[in-house]
Amino acid sequence: MQSLILASSSPRRKELLETLRLTFAISSSEVDESFDPKLSAEEVVMELAERKAQVVFQKNSDAFVIGSDTVVVADHQILGKPADEAEAISMLKRLSGRQHEVYTGVAIVSPTGTRKFYERTEVWFWELTDEDIHAYVQSGEPFDKAGAYGIQQLGSMLVKKINGDYFSVVGLPVSRTIRELKMAGYQLPY
Numbered sequence: 001m002q003s004l005i006l007a008s009s010s011p012r013r014k015e016l017l018e019t020l021r022l023t024f025a026i027s028s029s030e031v032d033e034s035f036d037p038k039l040s041a042e043e044v045v046m047e048l049a050e051r052k053a054q055v056v057f058q059k060n061s062d063a064f065v066i067g068s069d070t071v072v073v074a075d076h077q078i079l080g081k082p083a084d085e086a087e088a089i090s091m092l093k094r095l096s097g098r099q100h101e102v103y104t105g106v107a108i109v110s111p112t113g114t115r116k117f118y119e120r121t122e123v124w125f126w127e128l129t130d131e132d133i134h135a136y137v138q139s140g141e142p143f144d145k146a147g148a149y150g151i152q153q154l155g156s157m158l159v160k161k162i163n164g165d166y167f168s169v170v171g172l173p174v175s176r177t178i179r180e181l182k183m184a185g186y187q188l189p190y
């Protein structure tokens with residue numbers, strides 16, 4: 001019996017992987033999330049995803065381990081999670097009335113080797129007033145999310161449209177992930 005582990009502490013990633021009706025365990029990994037500023041966004045998310053998966057694979061070397069990382073890119077600048085209220089406000093001001101990209105990288109580390117990929121989704125925000133931004137930040141929602149918003153919750157009010165994979169914005173591109181798991185040799189139950 002092959003074992004599958006999601007190397008993540010994100011409740012969203014757990015819920016998304018559950019939609020695929022796979023049996024899996026969770027093992028969250030504390031990894032250093034610093035990166036070389038010369039790297040492109042896709043390189044960053046794939047590298048961090050691999051780091052997260054590798055830490056768990058080292059202790060479970062017979063398992064298929066999934067790691068994932070999400071960032072927002074605006075004006076060629078990578079935005080992670082806001083450190084505080086002021087940073088959340090400045091990120092949301094930056095995204096207001098414009099288009100940005102969300103990159104999610106996924107790494108599957110298994111006895112058959114490592115597979116990595118990323119998805120890029122374009123997101124357009126409505127023009128936001130200072131009051132809109134203040135109210136949203138007061139909801140507390142921005143703090144554990146890249147770019148200071150969550151499209152799947154109250155943050156849906158901020159988003160005008162997207163082009164690409166919605167699930168990737170939430171943190172795990174489920175459709176591509178399952179295809180890659182299969183290609184890595186994981187036997188799907190259906």
Ligand SMILES: Cc1cn([C@H]2C[C@H](O)[C@@H](COP(=O)(O)OP(=O)(O)OP(=O)(O)O)O2)c(=O)[nH]c1=O
Nearest residue numbers: 008009010069070145146149150151169170171
């Ligand atoms: C843009 C956006 C991001 N996010 C989340 C997805 C990720 O959980 C988070 C980005 O941080 P990550 O560092 O990718 O992930 P994490 O720290 O939450 O979880 P782990 O490393 O343990 O897997 O932002 C949303 O939930 N909704 C959104 O619309």
